[in-house]
Amino acid sequence: MEKHLKVSAIKNGTVLDHIPADQLFKVIDILGLSSISNQITFGTNLDSKLLGKKAIIKISDRYFENDEINRVALIAPQAKINIIHNFAVVEKRELSIPSTIKGIVKCMNPVCVTNHQPIETVFTTICDKQELQLLCHYCEKITDKDNLKIISNS
């Protein structure tokens, strides 16, 4: 069968594959991709055996620190990271959910101090029963996956 890439290959950079299609724009937000000058190509609603519909992002000439890329685990834990050098995958990285999250996510409690004062949010991640939950360091309330809002990027 003919192998044809829906999103063309990059020479050097980072590829994020197996992103659930509905999380694509959140991933873009969480990595601050809207404000970088590198070439970025992405495809979404691509067929995937694993996810049904998936998205893929290819970022040229950009590599991420672990704690930067691991933020993606908050919304797309099954995403796969490939590091590309000269059109070849030189490294595959698994995402792991960080134990604390600073910034990025908004506390869902409307009377939490972080929603009213210029304070960076801090959460401890709780991974009970496969459901990701975030415990706010300040108001001590839980923000669950369904209410997870990304603070749009600086």
Place this chain on the structure above:
Amino acid sequence: MPRNLISIQDFSKDEILEVLKMAAEFEKNPSQPIFRDKIVASIFFEPSTRTRLSFETAANRLGARVIGFSDVGNTSVTKGETIKDTIKMVSNYADLIIIRHPLEGSARYASEVSPVPVINAGDGSNQHPSQTLLDLYSIQKTQGSLDNLFINIVGDLKYGRTVHSLLQAMSHFNPRFLFTAPEELKLPNVYKEYLNNRNIPFEETRNLMDGIRESDIIYMTRVQKERFTDPIEYERVKNIYSLTISMLENAKPNMKILHPLPRVNEIALDVDNSDHAYYFDQAKNGVFTRMAIIAKLLGKN
């Protein structure tokens, strides 16, 4: 030793017991001006007369001088000053800060920007740890010990912060709980899981008559009108959750009724003269407990 008192969870079992022991010493001799050289700031971003007077009395009994404000009306907060700036400014003047603020997590944040110890005197519906410690002091004083008690908590178990902190703090002492609440105000699952994880037995009921006979402590809380979506339901519940003297006939002799106050209908006036009523003494215990908290954080034994 923790430098601040923000959440009851910040204090270990031993630290809690140490505060209670100090409180008992202060009760024996309440005038101990050991902090004549200290200034305590009492900053209340929302009014709370009872808590403020209790803290300020405690500070005065320790000989400290008190500065502060009791509401934000005449302060630079109305000019848009941030919590950080207010705390930075006040901590230049005082050796300890007592803060009450309607936003949840504000006291934790204050403790992070303050170079001097901070006591949380209530941050919205989140935590009010000095209330919890005075509840524990009252329980210990009336029952002789905190261990192995049957505690019946009644009323608003969903939103009541005193309830949540009390059950967390009591969890150190092998209690049994009964939670008495209307359907709308039942204890949230997260706290049931908390108890299950620690193998602490509890039951739930909607009937206030259940469990009075077995209780060592009945902890009453106020059922607030604004928590109900249906006003008719509120009227119904309000009348059901009212403790009267006739209901206490079969209570154990050691049983005491606590209430964080202010009460409205939850306890009938005829209960006030009964030996079971303890809520006014409980409020008085607050001063000794707060003296102990201040003394512990300012570092004298």
